[in-house]
Structure formats: C-alpha cells, structure tokens
Amino acid sequence: MLRLIAATLCLRCQRVRALPANLRSCATLSSAENRHTVEALYNLSVDIQKIRKLKGWVLHQSPVYVREVADLLKDMGASGAIVARILALHPEAILCSPDQVRAQRELWMSVCRNQTELVGIIEKFPASFFTSSSHHVNQRDNIAYFQSLHLNKRIITKLMASAPQSFSRPVGQNEVMVCTLQQAYLELGGEEANMRIWLQKLLSQNPFVLLKPPEVLRQNLLFLRDKGFTTAELLRLLSKLRGFVTELNPDSMRHTLAYAQDTMGCSEAELRGIVLECPALLYYSETILAERFQGLLGSGIRMAQIIETPTVLELTTQIVNYRIQRLRAHGYDIRTGSLKPLSGTKKDFEMSYGKLQLRRERPLFNPVAPLKADD
Structure with a gap:
C-alpha cells in the first residue's frame, strides 16, 4: 500500500516537472481555460493575470492563433516586448486567423509609409487593426473614398486608428457627412482652393465628427446664426472649433451663453466677441463656468480682465x-497686469514665463561697457 502511494506521488511530481516553469509559478488554470492558449501566451511573456482580470473570456476560446499572430507581428518588425504588450492589451487578436491578419496588413500598408509606422499604430490602437473580417470591404471602400479626396495619408491612418467605427460602416454614411461639412464651409464663404486643407485639419482635430448626424451640424450653425453671428464669424467659429461643433447642441449652448452673459454683465455683441476669442466657452456647463469664475475672482483677478x-x-x-x-x-x-502671460497652452505659458525670467535677470546696464566721457 505504501509503495502504491509513493508511486502515485512520484507520477504527480513528474507531471509538475513536465509543466513549463512559468506555468508552475502561476495560479492554477481554470478548468474552462484553454491550456494551450495559456502556455503559448506565457512563452511570449504576456501578462496573463491582466487578461484574466479584464478579458478572461478570451482564454476560453478555440481555435486561437497565438503563435501565428505573434509571428506575423514580428515579421512586421515588432519586438518580443511589443508583441507581449499588444496581446495583453488586446488579447482578442489571437482569435484572428493568419489570413485575416495578412489581409489587414495589406490594407493598412496602402496608407502607411512603412511597417515600422504600422507597428507603432498597432501598439497604440490594436483594436483598430484586429477587426472582424466582415468589415474588410467597408474599410477598403472608405480608404479609397478618402484617398479620392486627396487627403494626406497620415490623416487617413489617424482616422482609421482613432475612429475605426467610421471605416467599418458603409462608405455612403461618411460621404454624406463629408459633403455636409464641405457644403457648410463653402456656404459660409470658405474658398474651394483651401477646402481640402480645412477638411484635413478638421478631421485631424476630431476624427469622430464623421460619426455624428449631419443634422447636428446644421442645427448648431442655425442656432449660432440666430444669436447674431455673421457668416464670416460662423466660418471662423467652425474653423476654430474644428469638428467639435458637432458635440454641441442648441439647448446647452443657450444655457451656457445666458449664464456667461449674466455673470460678465456684457451685451450680446460683447458676448459674441468673447465667444469668437474663446470658442471653448460654448462647451462648458454652468457648473464648470461658475467654478472657474469663482477661482479667478478669488485670486484677485477682476471681471474686466477676464473679459x-x-x-x-x-x-x-x-x-x-x-x-x-x-x-x-x-x-x-496678475491683479494689475494683463492675463495674457497666464493664459494659453503649457508651451505658451512657459514662453511667457521665460521672457519674464529673462527680464528680471537682465542687468539694467552692461557693467563691462565703457562709460561715456564728457567732451
């Protein structure tokens, strides 16, 4: 009996030794997990615990293509560490067949400069690359459409990466929104010669503008026109807001503008000038504006300075x-001077701050310069 127990224990020890070291150091596999998937991911140094925590269902699937996907990524120039990060961030990639991945690589290479650029995009936006094969036709058609608009390839890749939904849907939906934007631009006095550059900047600033209903853009422009903005001012606003004008709606803008005007005690004409200077004012809720006004005034800044x-x-x-x-x-x-050194981006502020620093440190006279002698 003792010999039988010892023999059983010995067989169990052999099984443990047969497992890879990285599996022995991990928590016990779930009975529903695909053991081959877990082993293959561990061999690639992928963070399995992260997958289990966020997308554990992937480990239960079959068939999977862990090694094949990893090899294709490496063929594109991805290092082992990059492959591990991609699969940990988007483990659904292992559900894509090699044919799917090759087809996506061919598609993306039609707009990417080289494979190094593509690997960088996949690392940041893996879900945009590893998409369903059912979207392939729509993706191809949308790429052809945007290329027909003579858009920069960099803009097209940015759209594909950051707003993949716009490339997965039928091309006709994007055509309608692009035509609406172009029509609005021309109707507001934009020059056709500059329209391509304007559209590129707009799509670069807000790739999700394509996913908005065209009616939203028209409603917002009509509202702003009713508030007294001229055609030229509307074009200026549309250009400054880029595609973000589609994030707004008349009701929210109405409340925001009414609160801002009441708080600043300005006329409607003055308010329009303030909005043209700071279009982002249209976005903020009353709560956010109240907090910012209170913070500025509490620092000793006067309302006239804010205006x-x-x-x-x-x-x-x-x-x-x-x-x-x-x-x-x-x-x-800041209480007596201009607010210009205070406002702007981080880069703008650092430049203003640097000028003040130089002005303070610069000597009033050059101590090594010869003094002027009286004649």
Whole structure:
C-alpha cells in the first residue's frame, strides 16, 4: 500500500516537472481555460493575470492563433516586448486567423509609409487593426473614398486608428457627412482652393465628427446664426472649433451663453466677441463656468480682465493658481497686469514665463561697457 502511494506521488511530481516553469509559478488554470492558449501566451511573456482580470473570456476560446499572430507581428518588425504588450492589451487578436491578419496588413500598408509606422499604430490602437473580417470591404471602400479626396495619408491612418467605427460602416454614411461639412464651409464663404486643407485639419482635430448626424451640424450653425453671428464669424467659429461643433447642441449652448452673459454683465455683441476669442466657452456647463469664475475672482483677478482675455476660462482653477504662483515669484502681479502671460497652452505659458525670467535677470546696464566721457 505504501509503495502504491509513493508511486502515485512520484507520477504527480513528474507531471509538475513536465509543466513549463512559468506555468508552475502561476495560479492554477481554470478548468474552462484553454491550456494551450495559456502556455503559448506565457512563452511570449504576456501578462496573463491582466487578461484574466479584464478579458478572461478570451482564454476560453478555440481555435486561437497565438503563435501565428505573434509571428506575423514580428515579421512586421515588432519586438518580443511589443508583441507581449499588444496581446495583453488586446488579447482578442489571437482569435484572428493568419489570413485575416495578412489581409489587414495589406490594407493598412496602402496608407502607411512603412511597417515600422504600422507597428507603432498597432501598439497604440490594436483594436483598430484586429477587426472582424466582415468589415474588410467597408474599410477598403472608405480608404479609397478618402484617398479620392486627396487627403494626406497620415490623416487617413489617424482616422482609421482613432475612429475605426467610421471605416467599418458603409462608405455612403461618411460621404454624406463629408459633403455636409464641405457644403457648410463653402456656404459660409470658405474658398474651394483651401477646402481640402480645412477638411484635413478638421478631421485631424476630431476624427469622430464623421460619426455624428449631419443634422447636428446644421442645427448648431442655425442656432449660432440666430444669436447674431455673421457668416464670416460662423466660418471662423467652425474653423476654430474644428469638428467639435458637432458635440454641441442648441439647448446647452443657450444655457451656457445666458449664464456667461449674466455673470460678465456684457451685451450680446460683447458676448459674441468673447465667444469668437474663446470658442471653448460654448462647451462648458454652468457648473464648470461658475467654478472657474469663482477661482479667478478669488485670486484677485477682476471681471474686466477676464473679459479682455477670456481664454483664461479654458484653464482649470488648479492650473490658474499654479501659474499665478510662478508668475508672482518673478514679480508679476496678475491683479494689475494683463492675463495674457497666464493664459494659453503649457508651451505658451512657459514662453511667457521665460521672457519674464529673462527680464528680471537682465542687468539694467552692461557693467563691462565703457562709460561715456564728457567732451
């Protein structure tokens, strides 16, 4: 009896030794998981625990193509570490057959400069690359359509990567939205010679604009026209807001503009000028605007200064306070000076801050220059 127990234990030990070291160090496999899938992923150093936590259902599927997908990615130039990151982030990739992956590679290479660029896109947007084969025809047709518009290949790849839904749907839906945008641009006085560049910038700023109903754009432009904006001003707004004008709606804009006008105590004409200077004002809710007005006024800034430089409203209260402290350290009193050094992007602020720093450190006279002698 003791010999039988010892023999059984010995066989169990042999089975444990037969398992790969990386599997022995991991938690016990779920009975429903595909053992071959888990082994193949471990051999590629993929974070299995991350997959189990977020997309564990993938480990239960069959058939899978772990090795085949990994080899195709490596053929494109992806390192082992990049392959592991891609599969951990988007494990659904292993459900794509080699033929699907090759077809996608061929499709994407029609707009990518080289395979290195494609690997970079897959690493950031794996779900956009590993799509269903049923979308392939729509993807191909949409690529051909955007190429017919003479859009830059970089813009097309950005659209495919960041807004893949727009390429998975029938090309006719994109044609309708693009025609609506072009028509609005021309009706507002845009020049046809500049339309391609304008459209590229718009799609680059907001790739999701293609997924919005064309009626939304028309409704928003009609609302703004009713608020007194001229045709030229509407074109300026459309260009500044890029595709984000489709994120708005008349009701939210009506409440925002009414609150802003009441708080700043300005006329409708002055309000339009403020919006043209700071189009982002249209996005903010009353709650956000109230917080930002309160933060600015609490820092000693006057309402007249805000009206003069409304772009300061684009900054959160935390950023405003941080920048005020840095400017104050170099002797700039934001309460009496212009708000221009305070507003703008991080790059804009650093440039303004650097100029103030140089101005403070620059000597009033050159101590090594010879003094002028009286004649």
